[in-house]
Each structure stands twice: as structure tokens, then as C-alpha cells.
Amino acid sequence: MVIGVPVALAATSEQLAWRGPVYILAGFAGIIALGLVLVQPLLIGGVLPGLSAYRSRRVHHWIGGALILAVVIHVAGLWFTSPPDMIDALTFSSPTPFSPFGVIAMWAIFAVALLASMRRRLGLRLRTWRAVHIPLAIVIVIGAVVHCLLIEGTMETVSKAVLCAAVLAAAVKVMVDLWRKRMVRSENLARQ
Structure with missing residues (x-):
């Protein structure tokens, strides 16, 4: 519901009439990504019912992917529709206030994915x-x-x-x- 309502309301936005299919796909991919960011801690926290701790971790890995x-x-969709805007965003020279927050979050996601894929090879213990x-x-x-809140786009404000x-x-x-x-x-441990 918390994820579905914003997606459904964005799908009814009047702003979609002036956008091409690639731009629309890119925008909805961003909304879905934010929804997945919501699911990730719920999986690790064991908050979602019906999943064992093992299954929650496995689903957490798949949701990460x-x-x-x-x-x-x-x-990629935003790059395809406007390469100069994406170059500005990726080089932190964009005049839009939301760009740096999205770029930083993106690189942090990629860093987590890279470290997760190399965790065993690097010998990272759970604590590390x-x-x-x-x-x-x-x-x-x-x-x-912050990236999402600063964008004035197809997403309805309250949802x-x-x-x-x-x-x-x-x-x-x-x-x-x-x-x-x-x-x-x-x-x-201190008491033992």
C-alpha cells in the first residue's frame, strides 16, 4: 500500500502526457527503487511476517539486486533522454538541488553491492x-x-x-x- 499508492498516483499524473516512454520508464524505475529501499531494512529487521531469518536474508540479497x-x-533512461543533464548530475555540477543526493545514494548502492559480492573473497567478518x-x-x-522529496515530478506530494x-x-x-x-x-558477555 505504501509503495503501490505512490506508483498508482504517479501513473495518473498529467505530467506524463509530455514525456516519452523512456523518460516515463526511468521515472517509474526511480519510484520502484525507493520502494525497494523501504523493503530492505524490513527484511533484515525480521519485520515482514512469514519469513524466517534465513529467508529474509536471502530475499534481502535478491531485493538488493x-x-x-x-x-x-x-x-540509463535519464541519460538516454538527456545526456547533458546526466553529465551535470554525475559531475555534481547540476543546478537542480535534488541531483547530488540521488548521485550519492546511487554510488552508495553500488558500493554496497560491490562489497557484498566480494565479501567472502575479502574475508569480511560479519562485524566488519x-x-x-x-x-x-x-x-x-x-x-x-532527500532526492525524492526535492523532485517536483509525477509523484503526488502526500503519498x-x-x-x-x-x-x-x-x-x-x-x-x-x-x-x-x-x-x-x-x-x-560482560556478565559471563
Whole structure:
């Protein structure tokens, strides 16, 4: 519902009448990407019902791949429709205030994906992985939310704000829960 309503309302936007199919596809890929950013912490936090911890992690990996695909479609579609605008965005010289936030979030997503794919080869232990992944996840969430909120496009304002608030709330909840679990674990080890 939190993801479907903004997508459905964007599909009814009058602004779509002046856009080509590639631009529309790129825009909807961006909306889907934000929805996937919402799902990721819910999976790791074990919030979604009916999934074991193992299955949640496996789905988290697959959703991560879908997120990368959505971002690539978003950026490639925008590049196809306006290469000069994308060059400005990627070189941080765009006059639009939303561009740097999207670019930073994109690079953080790619960094997480690269590290995740090389985690075993690099011998990253879980503690080290979390120390790298959590700050990058924070950058992804904040960058994606600010990027989305600053864009005045096909997304309806209220549903966009609700989706962005849900992304932030999910990320904060899961990070606080993980921190609490770590604190309890540390206290239990100290007592032993």
C-alpha cells in the first residue's frame, strides 16, 4: 500500500502526457527503487511476517539486486533522454538541488553491492561487514529520501511524503533494534 499508492498516483499524473516512454520508464524505475529501499531494512529487521531469518536474508540479497537494476534503469533512461543533464548530475555540477543526493545514494548502492559480492573473497567478518554496510545504508536512505522529496515530478506530494517517511522510519527502527540487540549481547558477555 505504501509503495503501490505512490506508483498508482504517479501513473495518473498529467505530467506524463509530455514525456516519452523512456523518460516515463526511468521515472517509474526511480519510484520502484525507493520502494525497494523501504523493503530492505524490513527484511533484515525480521519485520515482514512469514519469513524466517534465513529467508529474509536471502530475499534481502535478491531485493538488493533488483534495487541495483532499478537504479541502472533510472539513470540509463535519464541519460538516454538527456545526456547533458546526466553529465551535470554525475559531475555534481547540476543546478537542480535534488541531483547530488540521488548521485550519492546511487554510488552508495553500488558500493554496497560491490562489497557484498566480494565479501567472502575479502574475508569480511560479519562485524566488519556491518561496520561498512550500516553507514552506507544510512547514506542510501537519506540520499534517496532527500532526492525524492526535492523532485517536483509525477509523484503526488502526500503519498510521496508518506513513502519517504516510511523509508526513514523503517531504517531508524531496524538500526535501533540492531543496536539494542548488540547492547544486550555485550551486557550478557560482560556478565559471563
